[in-house]
Amino acid sequence: MKSILTDITKCIGCNECVLACKRTYDLPPELPRRWHKPDGLSARNWTSIVRLPENKFVRKQCRHCQEPACVSACPVGALIKNAEGPVTYDGGKCMGCRYCMMACPYEIPRYDWDSAAPYIRKCILCYERIKEGKQPACTEACPTGATIFGEREELLAEAKRRRQENPKLQLYGDENEIGGTCVLYVSDVDLKAIYNGRDLRGDPALPSTTAPVLASVPLTFVGVGVLMSGLYWTINRREQLKKEGESGEKANG
Numbered sequence: 001m002k003s004i005l006t007d008i009t010k011c012i013g014c015n016e017c018v019l020a021c022k023r024t025y026d027l028p029p030e031l032p033r034r035w036h037k038p039d040g041l042s043a044r045n046w047t048s049i050v051r052l053p054e055n056k057f058v059r060k061q062c063r064h065c066q067e068p069a070c071v072s073a074c075p076v077g078a079l080i081k082n083a084e085g086p087v088t089y090d091g092g093k094c095m096g097c098r099y100c101m102m103a104c105p106y107e108i109p110r111y112d113w114d115s116a117a118p119y120i121r122k123c124i125l126c127y128e129r130i131k132e133g134k135q136p137a138c139t140e141a142c143p144t145g146a147t148i149f150g151e152r153e154e155l156l157a158e159a160k161r162r163r164q165e166n167p168k169l170q171l172y173g174d175e176n177e178i179g180g181t182c183v184l185y186v187s188d189v190d191l192k193a194i195y196n197g198r199d200l201r202g203d204p205a206l207p208s209t210t211a212p213v214l215a216s217v218p219l220t221f222v223g224v225g226v227l228m229s230g231l232y233w234t235i236n237r238r239e240q241l242k243k244e245g246e247s248g249e250k251a252n253g
């Protein structure tokens with residue numbers, strides 16, 4: 001399984017990883033919005049660098065969980081955990097209900113407010129690139145080796161080796177953290193700072209607890225959104241199928 005290891009002690013905050021991601025996916029410049037979270041992630045920024053005190057820089061992106069809560073929460077199967085590691089999504093299936101946003105313990109998926117057919121966006125671990133035998137654009141661009149790509153088992157062993165060498169380092173993403181993640185970290189700062197004060201190390205995998213969490217969300221809160229999104233999705237799909245039918249008829253005629 002493919003993974004990324006980010007070593008916070010090596011990051012100089014140059015932003016090259018962020019720019020490489022934007023270039024690769026042709027993501028437009030960010031628009032300032034009042035409702036954006038301050039971590040820099042958005043539908044237009046799939047990875048960000050969060051600056052912490054004492055000039056510490058923490059790269060934030062989807063953790064590509066081994067047992068992703070977003071996947072188990074999605075009612076239409078728009079999110080997929082691939083055998084190679086990446087958690088990807090299918091914009092054609094997504095109906096914009098935002099259950100995944102509520103389920104993700106790291107608060108990663110972001111809604112694309114500007115699209116005529118809005119759906120959630122996030123890092124996809126450069127799935128197409130890794131299928132072609134390449135590494136993700138972000139790890140390729142990093143000038144210091146602060147964020148590297150490889151097999152999960154090897155990166156986990158490397159992370160443990162670094163922690164043994166430097167006891168100040170903490171390891172994030174092994175099996176003790178919600179079943180493990182494909183984006184690992186070694187860090188000399190507490191990563192709670194980028195996860196809204198939460199530390200998930202020691203917590204079990206989340207899919208088993210996703211249903212109770214979602215059950216606690218007031219239905220009135222999601223109801224209208226889901227209804228409207230569902231309507232939009234249905235109309236969109238019907239139009240799409242109609243077009244496919246028409247082009248099929250033309251081809252046969």
Ligand code: SF4
Nearest residue numbers: 062063065068070104
């Ligand atoms: S970090 Fe969130 S969005 Fe990414 S795989 Fe895990 S649950 Fe899904």
Ligand code: SF4
Nearest residue numbers: 021123125126136138
């Ligand atoms: S793995 Fe790919 S999609 Fe994810 S942050 Fe890096 S460049 Fe962007």
Ligand code: SF4
Nearest residue numbers: 011012014015017142
């Ligand atoms: S490219 Fe590397 S050093 Fe620069 S901000 Fe990204 S992770 Fe840090």
